[in-house]
Amino acid sequence: MSGGPSVCVAGIGAVGGTVAAMLARAGADVSVVARGATLAALRADGLTLREGGASFTCRPRAAEQASGPARDLVILAVKSHQLGAVLPAVAPVIGPDTLVLPIVNGVPWWMTLPGPDGVKSAYPGAANLSAANPCIANPCAAAGPIVDPGGVLAGGIAPSAILGCVAYVFSTMPQPGVALCARQPRLVLGVAEAGASAGYSTGPAMAAVMDLLRAAGILVEHSADIRSAVWDKVVANLATNPLSVVCEAPLGQLGTDEQTRALIAAVAREGQQVGAACGLHPALAPEHLLDMVAAAGGHDTSMLQDYRGRRPLELAAIGDSVIALARVHGIAVPVTQTLVRLARFKSTADREK
Numbered sequence: 001m002s003g004g005p006s007v008c009v010a011g012i013g014a015v016g017g018t019v020a021a022m023l024a025r026a027g028a029d030v031s032v033v034a035r036g037a038t039l040a041a042l043r044a045d046g047l048t049l050r051e052g053g054a055s056f057t058c059r060p061r062a063a064e065q066a067s068g069p070a071r072d073l074v075i076l077a078v079k080s081h082q083l084g085a086v087l088p089a090v091a092p093v094i095g096p097d098t099l100v101l102p103i104v105n106g107v108p109w110w111m112t113l114p115g116p117d118g119v120k121s122a123y124p125g126a127a128n129l130s131a132a133n134p135c136i137a138n139p140c141a142a143a144g145p146i147v148d149p150g151g152v153l154a155g156g157i158a159p160s161a162i163l164g165c166v167a168y169v170f171s172t173m174p175q176p177g178v179a180l181c182a183r184q185p186r187l188v189l190g191v192a193e194a195g196a197s198a199g200y201s202t203g204p205a206m207a208a209v210m211d212l213l214r215a216a217g218i219l220v221e222h223s224a225d226i227r228s229a230v231w232d233k234v235v236a237n238l239a240t241n242p243l244s245v246v247c248e249a250p251l252g253q254l255g256t257d258e259q260t261r262a263l264i265a266a267v268a269r270e271g272q273q274v275g276a277a278c279g280l281h282p283a284l285a286p287e288h289l290l291d292m293v294a295a296a297g298g299h300d301t302s303m304l305q306d307y308r309g310r311r312p313l314e315l316a317a318i319g320d321s322v323i324a325l326a327r328v329h330g331i332a333v334p335v336t337q338t339l340v341r342l343a344r345f346k347s348t349a350d351r352e353k
């Protein structure tokens, strides 16, 4: 990345709106991909970020389809199940030197996870990936088809371009084009693909992205084991997001009530067992997770925001993928399954009314 970095942010909701505005405020050349009411609001009134008592408005170039020269950085900030559909809108600005930063919850499509036999199985992108990149020996066999149906993402984004990312963000979008950020966003970044040790050179470019994000006011950490860092966040979301929908309660309430604390701890333990069986090293102790949840106060999880907005829930990447991996490894996850089922029932039943 040289000169002024150019960034395209796809998905201007709570997270994309926050990050795009922070980058624009720091002087980056920001363009955005948006649609519908959000696109109309961006064109009419620009993008506004509210944090603390402050408000900042910028006017990034906004379109349904990105165009122009390849960008230094493309940020994907849509729900996991929306990634496949948004990819064609940003593909024209992903060049050979573009880095792609997905700020997305759940088990990521790029994550390599061996099955119990350590052998790759029928993951749709597996054949292509392995031919293009011999380092990807064991794509996430059980979760791949769930988080990347048809292998669209695996086939469309070079593994070496992807920056692994874990997002600790507390944002909402109360009206189209207006992002509300409750506390300073924190991102953990790491080389996503399995081939770091085999000559991929995302290191210096990743450092430039980290500097850019820091200059924008985001807390940025590096993880040498991004897959385990991702798993900690998967577990946190698994333990709180479906439960937040079932209870229709903000995080702080879930983290202080004895009944819901017991459920959070039970799901966290199940999720950690699955991660450990996948060869990961989850480090987030259930007690620490409970403290974090209790400290989150009145914030609604992104899944509860979707439920309240009558939008589909991100249950595939956050719930189904973990349940599928548990099945492959022969691990029982009864509390997780129950909460995922209840959240799905509740959201589907409500949307059908």
Ligand SMILES: NC(=O)C1=CN([C@@H]2O[C@H](COP(=O)(O)OP(=O)(O)OC[C@H]3O[C@@H](n4cnc5c(N)ncnc54)[C@H](OP(=O)(O)O)[C@@H]3O)[C@@H](O)[C@H]2O)C=CC1
Binding pocket: 010, 011, 012, 013, 014, 015, 016, 033, 034, 035, 036, 037, 038, 064, 077, 078, 079, 080, 082, 085, 086, 089, 103, 104, 105, 106, 167, 168, 169, 170, 171, 172, 173, 301, 302, 314
């Ligand atoms: N909100 C939060 O605080 C946190 C969220 N996350 C994760 O970050 C990711 C993004 O979440 P969040 O920002 O909350 O989600 P939002 O639903 O608020 O934002 C997603 C945005 O992407 C847009 N979008 C989706 N598909 C397309 C498309 N094809 N073309 C153009 N725009 C599109 C949506 O538009 P439309 O409204 O038209 O569908 C929406 O504006 C998720 O994985 C979430 O779990 C992680 C940490 C915290």
Ligand SMILES: CC(C)(CO)C(=O)C(=O)O
Binding pocket: 105, 167, 168, 169, 170, 237, 240, 241, 299, 300, 301, 302, 303
């Ligand atoms: C729990 C939280 C807010 C943490 O960043 C999150 O990831 C979400 O809302 O989905």
